[in-house]
Amino acid sequence: GAGVSQTPSNKVTEKGKYVELRCDPISGHTALYWYRQSLGQGPEFLIYFQGTGAADDSGLPNDRFFAVRPEGSVSTLKIQRTERGDSAVYLCASSLRSTGELFFGEGSRLTVL
Amino acid sequence: EDQVTQSPEALRLQEGESSSLNCSYTVSGLRGLFWYRQDPGKGPEFLFTLYSAGEEKEKERLKATLTKKESFLHITAPKPEDSATYLCAVLLKRYGGSQGNLIFGKGTKLSVKP
Numbered sequence: 001g002a003g004v005s006q007t008p009s010n011k012v013t014e015k016g017k018y019v020e021l022r023c024d025p026i027s028g029h030t031a032l033y034w035y036r037q038s039l040g041q042g043p044e045f046l047i048y049f050q051g052t053g054a055a056d057d058s059g060l061p062n063d064r065f066f067a068v069r070p071e072g073s074v075s076t077l078k079i080q081r082t083e084r085g086d087s088a089v090y091l092c093a094s095s096l097r098s099t100g101e102l103f104f105g106e107g108s109r110l111t112v113l
Numbered sequence: 114e115d116q117v118t119q120s121p122e123a124l125r126l127q128e129g130e131s132s133s134l135n136c137s138y139t140v141s142g143l144r145g146l147f148w149y150r151q152d153p154g155k156g157p158e159f160l161f162t163l164y165s166a167g168e169e170k171e172k173e174r175l176k177a178t179l180t181k182k183e184s185f186l187h188i189t190a191p192k193p194e195d196s197a198t199y200l201c202a203v204l205l206k207r208y209g210g211s212q213g214n215l216i217f218g219k220g221t222k223l224s225v226k227p
Contacts, residue, residue: 004156033214042117042200042217043157056214091156100147100204100215104156 002026004105006092012111013082021077021108025094032075033102034067035091043091049075082112115140119201119218126225129190134221136201137183144206146184147215148177151198160199191225198222 005024013019025032030051035043045059049069057067064082069075079086089109093102116139126132138146145164149157161170163179170177174195176187186199202215 035217040219042202042219043215045214045216048214059214093156099162100145100202101159101162102157102215103159106154106156 004092004094004103006090006105006108008108009106010109010111012113014113015082015084017082017112019079019082019110021079021090021092021110023075023077023092023094023105025073025075025092026103027073029094029096029103030072031095031097032069033093033095034075034077035093037089037091037107046077046090079110082110084112086110087112115203115205115216117201117203117216117218119199119221121221122219123222124224126188126191126223128192128225128227131187131189131191133188134186134199134223135183136186136218138201138203139182140203140205140216142206144204146179147202147204148175148184148186149200149202149217151200151220157200188223191223193225193227196223196225 007022032049034046037043047067048056052072064080066078089107091104091107093104095102118137120135145162147162148160151157161177166181168179174189178185198220200217200220202217
């Protein structure tokens with residue numbers, strides 16, 4: 001497909017488990033972003049990649065959260081020792097440049113029981 | 114602290130009843146202001162970028178305007194398919210370049226009844 005693809009679309013896990021969320025950006029987009037959205041809130045920035053490197057990871061809430069983009073395309077957001085407060089929709093977006101005109105995927109809904 | 118505030122939180126209109134959504138911002142340096150539309154269960158969809166006070170952008174029934182302190186999204190003669198949450202976001206200017214991430218408001222949920 002031509003859009004940003006995120007898998008899984010839904011993930012239910014138990015408190016303390018490890019979770020990986022995958023993002024496949026639009027081909028050719030060098031900038032990739034992860035955001036988190038809770039119910040009734042706007043998206044909250046987590047991390048931004050320019051190519052393979054994390055240009056800004058200031059939004060990651062703590063060291064349980066980590067993201068990689070080893071080949072400058074697909075990215076994985078990794079959450080260790082999940083907590084109930086991690087429950088949210090995790091949105092991935094990509095863009096040609098860091099201009100703010102982002103193309104978002106449909107998100108991965110994470111529920112931690 | 115950089116902040117984006119949207120009002121109202123929710124807005125219910127009759128089809129054809131024009132109105133405006135507000136986005137006020139307090140930021141250290143504005144690189145651009147963005148409007149997105151979000152449908153339930155979907156990711157946000159880009160609508161407009163505004164860069165400087167006085168700038169206006171239009172798309173179908175929507176028109177976005179920008180001042181030094183706020184932006185408005187005007188909806189003219191809305192239709193039921195315009196029902197969605199409208200998000201405002203700012204891109205900050207940081208010493209010599211743009212910060213990559215957007216700061217979003219909480220959004221305005223618009224419902225348009227036939």
